[in-house]
Amino acid sequence: MKFALNPLTAKKLRRFRAIRRGYASFLVLAVLIALSLIAELLVNSRALVVRHDGRWHFPTYGGILPGNDFGLDYSYETNYRELRDRIAAEPERSGRGDFVLLPPVPYNPLENCYPGEFYRPRPPTSTERHYLGTDQLNRDVVARLVYGFRNALIFSGSFIALTYLIGVSLGCAMGYFGGWIDLLGQRLIEIWSLVPFLFVVIIVASIVSAHGGMSLGWLLGIVVLFSWTGITYYMRSNTYREKTRDYVAAAQVLGASTPRIIFRHVLPNVLSTLVTFAPFTVASAISALTALDFLGYGLPPPTPSWGELLRQGTSNLKAPWIVSSAFSALVVVLLLVTFIGEAVREAFDPKKFTTYQ
């Protein structure tokens, strides 16, 4: 909040809003993120509302409701599409006011949407509400995309938080303290950043998988481990520059502690670098996750992910709806993020009237 009240920051935000392409991208992405957070209400096999025997059920969130609850002869999770058809087929039930209200896309990303039929990709149909068709395991592509998007967001959000936490702390420390810390840190980072990222991730991923299984957390840890170095360079040089400014000297003279100087005085002044890098970091996190999933070293099946959809698509070129959906989604999101990034960079650029040629 404090930053927002700062007149300089407010000015930057106004400039950001004035850059229409970036601002529009931001709004679209914000809407997409908001929708993905309530994806259970939009794309889900669980009904939104069920009225059965005069009782109301809201199955979307919470534990599963077994079929027995609705008079079905199984104790695993109710198939609400079947329940809807059953109620529709029994006039006395619908007459009593029983009904099932399903989300717009009534499928979850893991289920076989065509039980009793062969597993093969099926083209998009709006009558069955498979708006982007199904994949080779008869799973709805929209559902896989939406939940895959959410996983990618969780991944990239955590990724940015963690890499910046490590990168900013170390970068600032090196820049502020200088001397041996700087020298040693720089050499270590140089060595570390020369490790070929993808190969090491693949090797580490295969070892981790063999000892307890891969999860989003593990994957995040591995990728972060090899990605925090980039930001340290910028933070180090910026801190180095800011350190020599008069306001830092003034703070020192006033007796401020080192952490206070770094976090309250230096950091806010180098923050614009971070902000301009953030969207591009998000883009690279999404790409990394997709690449790993594509190669089969990412999240364990059957977790929905874009990389997995892309891989299915490239091996099922006769089913173009799979590869084109995943590819378009990836392009759109990366494009939005990049537009936002460009706009942020421009908004935070102190030289307002420079034009990039």
Place this chain on the structure above:
Amino acid sequence: MKLPRLISMLVLGTAAAMVAGCGKKDSATGAAGATASHPTEGPMAAELAATLESESDFYIFKTAADLPEGLKWEDGSDLPEFANPDAKKGGTLNYFIQDFPRTLRTVGPDATGGIRQYFWDFVAMYPAHEHPNFPGRVFPGYAREWAADPASRTIYYRIDEEARWSDGAPITTADVVFSLYYYRSTHIVGPWYNDFHKKTWERLTIYDEHVFALTMNELRPDFLVRCSEGFYLFPKHAMADFGPDYVQRYQWRILPTTAAYTLTDSDVRKGESVTFHRVQDWWARDKRFWRGRYNPDRLRFNVIRDIDKAYESFVRGDLDFFLPMTAVPKYWYESLPDNHPDVAAGYIHKTRFFNRIPQPDWGLWMNRSKPLLDNREVRLGIQHAGNFKLVAEQYYRGDAVQMQTRSDGYSWRMHPTITSRPFNPVKAREHFAAAGFTQQGPDGILRNAAGRKLSFTLSTYRPDIRDIMSILKSEAAKAGLELNLEVLDQSTGWKNVQEKNHEIALIALGRTPELFPRYWDFYHGANAYQDAYLAPDGSFVEKSAHGTPNPNPTRVRVQTNNMTQTFIPELDRIIEAYDQTQTLEELKPLAEQIEQMIHDDATWVPGWSLPFYRLAYWRWVGWPDDFNVMLSMYSHQYFLFWIDTEAKEETQAARRRGEKFTPTIQTFDQFKEP
């Protein structure tokens, strides 16, 4: 030839195993090629002489006069041929390999690769070969005739006087002696071969230049085949420099071969392609059982790493046939459906052939040494929670069959009545309830009174079946069972199950056509624990009542195929007796008992098998009238096909003009198991 165990296990249904490519730098070392200029100097002669002297009780030299009286010589002439003698010779077969071989050696590090089958496994000669339509019978290879003497566990072979190496040198018993010396030598860096050839043979007896006898250490019902197909020959005259540096020195050396195909250095384009050519005037080309086979003049294999790309190459006409269609329904039904223009016009033919061989034993292998899985009720529940019916009917579109026992696909049934337990969530839940799992959590997964979730890790080392794992996971959830999937790459995953770290594994081991199954490797307690027998009072017993060295159940034995960690002393006793049997009549009742006990113990959920192969080929590839033979694992294994160059021109011209032929989509089920 029996491959080293680990490798043969990994190289399952797929046509080719993967080995990495290589650089260009070593091409000079192969300069000797198939020409007559073989090295004459080297350590081999002296070492061989020393070995023959120090192992004089193994390599025995006698004279022709010492041959026992009354031997009954046979030459398989009562068996029918299986190739089409009218097959057209000539033309070039164009096909692909997924990776360029790392070596042209056939034995030693990196040798078990996708291409070795074309210069060794599919083409090299034994003294006699199992007849692919009459399991247990053999037909002549480089031996003209043989005489079996089961009483002394010995078979006498007489090498055909016409038998020649590809460079023209005659095949003699000196090559047999050298070959056994070779396989038993540590220079080859092939511990599996060392071990196998030390354990298998009691002795080798040489009578003259053409007659030798192999004596085996044990007599089994398939004695004749086991002995005859023991090893391929190596040419003594071309390997004078065989020695400690063998692995490096022979990396790209092209050796004279007993086979119909060979290579020269110019045929090997490193990283790109390998082209074999037919041996000029191959000595066996008109022999019974060999005529009508090995018909193309050249076999050209281009490296295409991606199977989808290879498929595109095939439909363009660059490859003559496309084989990896069996395990992946996509190519057969989606990419190349029966109404595909080239199929409907009769340019591309599609054929499905039912063979009868033991298939890879796909199924859920439960590790009994893990918590909960030691409980038989839990295992029974899992038996009813594995929906392989769905996999067979809807993933494989009804082409796969559900396995019933461990040993489906042998030419006779080990147990007449056992069937696998059907998928049934209600029954599964009953068994889980009997094991204490009575509460259903909010996620639909069962829990016991202590709050332990009924959840296991399901691992595999076959990334290509990840879809099947996803199907099993969602079906198991209906029974209240959670399976967390773990898809590992081949080497990591293989290590995982061999070190018995898995809970449940969805895997299969490849099996070569054999007369009867192996149980010792998979179910004997000695392969589960280092020390498995304790007296009733808990004290340590040196040996089981039947002589098996005693393990102690606390120490898991790793690197064995007992991946269910089964240890049942009663079962061990029967398996030991089974391994002592000499005839099928003795063996059958024991196999039945073993199958019953394995079924009752419920550690293995029978999966699916594909008792056929299917392929697509261009119209110019010819096949015998009955297409192929019963024991063939792959359609090109016995080289019964031919390339009809006239038909190729005709087809290509017709395709340009849009003329059509009768579409050919056929199924051969003469060997289908009833």
